[in-house]
Amino acid sequence: EVQLLESGGGLVQPGGSLRLSCEASGFTFSTYAMSWVRQAPGKGLEWVSGISGSGGSTYYADSVKGRFTISRDNSKNTLFLQMNTLRAEDTATYYCATWDWNNYYSHYWGLGTLVTVSS
Amino acid sequence: QSALTQPPSASGSPGQSVTISCTGTSSDVGTYNFVSWYQQHPGKAPKLMIYDVSKRPSGVPDRFSGSKSGNTASLTVSGLQADDEADYFCSSYAGSINVFGTGTKVTVL
Numbered sequence: 001e002v003q004l005l006e007s008g009g010g011l012v013q014p015g016g017s018l019r020l021s022c023e024a025s026g027f028t029f030s031t032y033a034m035s036w037v038r039q040a041p042g043k044g045l046e047w048v049s050g051i052s053g054s055g056g057s058t059y060y061a062d063s064v065k066g067r068f069t070i071s072r073d074n075s076k077n078t079l080f081l082q083m084n085t086l087r088a089e090d091t092a093t094y095y096c097a098t099w100d101w102n103n104y105y106s107h108y109w110g111l112g113t114l115v116t117v118s119s
Numbered sequence: 120q121s122a123l124t125q126p127p128s129a130s131g132s133p134g135q136s137v138t139i140s141c142t143g144t145s146s147d148v149g150t151y152n153f154v155s156w157y158q159q160h161p162g163k164a165p166k167l168m169i170y171d172v173s174k175r176p177s178g179v180p181d182r183f184s185g186s187k188s189g190n191t192a193s194l195t196v197s198g199l200q201a202d203d204e205a206d207y208f209c210s211s212y213a214g215s216i217n218v219f220g221t222g223t224k225v226t227v228l
Contacts, residue, residue: 035217037165044122044222045157045165045208059215062120095164104212105155105170112164 002026002108004096009113016086016117022079022096022110030054030074035099035106036081038092038115046092049081050099064090086117123148123209123220130226131199139223141192141209149190153212156185156194160205168207169194199227 008020022034035050049070050059058070069082079096093114097106124142131137141148141156148154154172157165167176169185172192182197192211196203204227209220 037219045159045210045219046122047210047217047219050216061216097165099217100170103171104151104153104217105167105210106157106165107167107170107176109164109166 002098004098004108004110006094006096006110006113009094009115011116011118012086013119014087014117017082017084018086018115020081020083020094020096020113020115022081024077024079027098027108029072029077033099033101034070034072034079035097036070036079037095037097037106037109038090039095039112040089040092043092048094051079052101083115086115088117091115091117120213120216120218123211123218125207125209125220125223127221128224128226130228131196132228133199133201135199136195136197137199137225138193138195139207139209139225141194141211141220143190143192143211143213143218145190147211147213147218148187148192151212151214152187154185154187154192155210156183157208157210158203158205159208165208196225201227203227 036048051070093112095112096110098108156169159165173185
């Protein structure tokens with residue numbers, strides 16, 4: 001059974017940093033591209049970032065480019081999102097999800113971790 | 120990277136059909152046949168319902184179907200059931216990134 005478990009969310013002040021993790025199990029992690037998708041409270045989904053299975057290719061939404069960094073450790077089946085210079089508008093539940101590299105859809109999703117940016 | 124446009128709400132009685140539109144541009148929906156649809160119940164993670172415009176993952180009932188014409192994709196839910204009441208989001212590849220729709224709340228009357 002595919003499982004994705006996010007962690008690392010919490011309350012952070014504007015301008016601060018946070019690192020999210022997503023531990024994967026139930027599939028061969030290194031063969032799957034992965035993504036982060038966020039959802040502000042009461043709002044819609046927003047694609048944030050994606051990374052290839054090898055980690056050699058990364059992609060970002062304009063809203064986070066230059067502030068967020070996606071990475072992965074295939075030896076530990078773990079996906080990361082380093083978030084710097086956080087803003088109030090980054091407040092959201094962050095989901096990690098698989099990302100089909102050829103057809104660009106997300107089949108498996110985690111339960112999400114809440115990030116709150118507030119003073 | 121603007122969000123795809125969906126109607127805020129849609130509704131139907133049990134057994135009826137409802138169709139949700141998802142309008143993009145020639146930079147996303149109009150160019151790529153990589154449109155997917157997700158169902159989200161309150162407080163839950165999204166669930167993949169349709170990918171590649173009209174394909175259903177294993178386990179998704181054939182009451183759910185997808186199509187596309189030009190810059191607009193559509194999701195049709197036939198034979199509405201109480202459990203279909205949820206938020207639905209479309210998504211399209213837009214050249215190295217994905218973009219999501221604004222979301223549609225489906226109410227089963």
